[in-house]
Amino acid sequence: MRKDWVEGKIHPLDLQKAVGKWLANKLEPVYKYFTDGPGKKYKEELDSVKRSR
Numbered sequence: 001m002r003k004d005w006v007e008g009k010i011h012p013l014d015l016q017k018a019v020g021k022w023l024a025n026k027l028e029p030v031y032k033y034f035t036d037g038p039g040k041k042y043k044e045e046l047d048s049v050k051r052s053r
Contacts (some may be wrong), residue, residue, distance in 0.1 A: 001018075004010045033039040 001015070002012065005012070005015050034043045
């Protein structure tokens with residue numbers, strides 16, 4: 001894919017969208033862990049911490 005992008009066969013925006021979809025797919029289990037799973041309590045605890053800035 002990199003070779004095709006360097007050679008101009010893939011438009012930069014198409015590459016950006018493809019990488020974004022791939023990354024979102026890979027991070028979905030982490031998102032679910034912190035929104036619906038056992039990590040929810042950790043996220044809530046972090047959200048409750050007062051920010052100093």
